[in-house]
Amino acid sequence: MNPLSRQEPYVIQREVKPLDFLAAGETASDFKETLKSLGIPPEICRKASIVTYEAEMNAVIHGGGGIIALELAGDRITIVASxxxxxxxxxxxxxxxxxxxxxxxxxxxxxxxxxxLPNIKKYSDELEIETELGKGTTLRAVILLDPSGEEVSDLCRTV
Amino acid sequence: MKIRDILGNLEGVTTHVAAGEDVEITRGFVGDLLSFVMGSAPEKALWVTIQNHVNVAAVALLKEVPLVLLASGRVPSLELKDQCHKEGIALASVNMDSFEVCGRLFAMGVRN
Structure with missing residues (x-):
């Protein structure tokens, strides 16, 4: 079992406002600092912050704002952007x-x-995108705490 | 090379935010597409760009950029200046264009 594995999931979420370029990047920075303070290795923090930043910018530019959540549970970090x-x-x-x-x-x-999205895919170990025209998009990116030996998979689904 | 020496060795520099002057820098990166910089720049490298808006600070913070050099004499927005000050990121404008700035930095020993 990975020594970083946790029994209880750790979840935080932030609201991202549409076209708010002044605040854009704050969620990614916030998540990175949180992960660092929890003792997550720098390389994993870096991947999570890049994924969060890109998801955040997508919400700012295209999504009309949204919610970005960070979940740390078991052997993985999951970033969900809706x-x-x-x-x-x-x-x-x-x-x-x-x-x-x-x-x-x-x-x-x-x-x-x-x-x-290519950056998000590049820095995620798993990626799932659910999207529906006129309704919205939910992106779920997983970053494994110990990615060694794991195969990279991606699952993109259009509802 | 220390930030103070890099800025001292370049001509036509205007310092907007002085920070970490004794921080050693060995690597550099140039780019104006923020996602390209996010995805490709090494951490703790100086960054040469012509983008002068506040999101430069957000990317610099995430990539742990200690020094942002605005090429072609670009002047930072007030928000960028404030944010760099808040985050302790050194910020300077250089009159030379990105190509020439990178050439000078390379000659000083800064590598990608």
Missing amino acids: DEGPGIENVSLAMQEGYTTAPDSIRELGFGAGMG
């Missing part, structure tokens, strides 16, 4: 590096480069 935005029309396309639906005004700020 929004009630427009949904993702084509998840496969959105997973491709460089594909973006962000407007020019957002792209000029250095966002919307089409690397958000």
Whole structure:
């Protein structure tokens, strides 16, 4: 059993407001500090913060805001980002590096480069996306505390 | 190389936030796409960019960037300056463009 495994899940969640670029990144920073304070190895904290940041920016830019939750239980960290935005029309396309639906005004700020979901996939050990057009998107990314020997899987589902 | 020496050796520098002047930096990264920097930059590296808005601080904080260099004389937004001050991230503008800044840094021994 992983020495970092926990019996009781540790859960925190934060609200992300739409187009609030001033606060964007605070949730990722907050989660990273929390994980560090819990003794999670730096490399795992780094992965979790990148995944959170990208999920947070997606909620800020595309999702009309949302809720980002961090759960630490057993052998894994799970980051769940839920929004009630427009949904993702084509998840496969959105997973491709460089594909973006962000407007020019957002792209000029250095966002919307089409690397958000690919970064999340890259730094997650498991990734599941549930999305429904006009209803919203829920992304669930798992980061294993001890990823050695685990196979990377991803499951993308469009409802 | 210490932050103070890096800034001292570059020409046309305007320091907006002085922080961690004795912090040693060996690595650097250049990029203006924030997700690219998030996904690819090494931690604790200095960052050369032309982005001058507040989210630069958010990315810098997550990547533990000790020094942000705004190339082409870009002036930081007030929010970026405030946030860097709050988080202890050194922030300076350099008149040279990103290419030339990186060349100078490489010559000083800063590597990717």
